[in-house]
Amino acid sequence: MAAKGTPAVNAAKAAGLDFRLMEYEYDPSADAIGLHAAQSLGLDPAVVYKTLIVQLEPKALACAVIPVAAKLDLKAIAAAARAKKADLADPALAERTTGYSVGGISPLGQRKQLPVFLDASAEGRAEIVVNGGRRGLQIAIAPGDLARALKATVLPLAVA
Template identity: 60%
Template sequence: MASKQTPAVRAAEAAGIRFRLVEYDYEPDAESVGLQAAAAMGIPPGQVFKTLVCLLDGAELVCAAIPSDARLSLKALAAAAGAKRAEMADPAKAERSTGFVVGGISPFGQKRRLRCFLDASAAGQDEIVVNGGRRGLQIALAPADLVAALAAVVCPLQAE
């Protein structure tokens, strides 16, 4: 198996937070990486947060972490970020900016650190799981530790 020392894992270690790594067999043909990861790890989908890279007002890239079984409200993200509009970023642009491949984008250890927005549903959980910087590797941690380490904004991000 590939190394567990990804930039995301190194960034989480450098932040001094408590976390554990969880590995699973990544299925490249899965319809939803987050849902496949949750099923493979035996974790409820609402506890596994996918990292989506979005573009605000055509200029700023940000990341939004939402439950794997939820849809992102671009309107809610724009409002939380103080922008007029938000759209999904081009996958190639997201990969260049973060240094991770789609399906392995983590809120931690990005090449160019993006502002992070965490869905409010994380606040009611003892532990959430986010990508560890490569496909098949996840970081399990307390939501408060993610917020502290990344100065993440906690806000409602799910589409109705």
């Protein structure tokens, strides 16, 4: 498949990861971007993961990767990051820090690579799908490969 040239795709290639690219028609009016991606690609939402940038106290950022249908357990990520508390980062700060636009934030190839926390639901799956670095582009990858490449901490982060 031809390179899409996003920093995420370039980072995956540079790390020697085995992955597939998947594209869909991004709908900026979708209520839930990740669920829209899963539906557009004909995938079970349980295998499609969203990337959330989290503001930790005191003053740090982290990256959480959880299933698109789930909500992030802010207490769990704060505890894992040894922070007093956690909240979702301001979208403008997330964009400046990662170099990606909201709706296209990937855990791979961030401008400033943040610590990554991957939900434990990814374990045991042959493949998960994460954002490929732009709206409408997804990367299908083995979760173990993704976790190793990003030095991710794997733990339960998602709540229904």
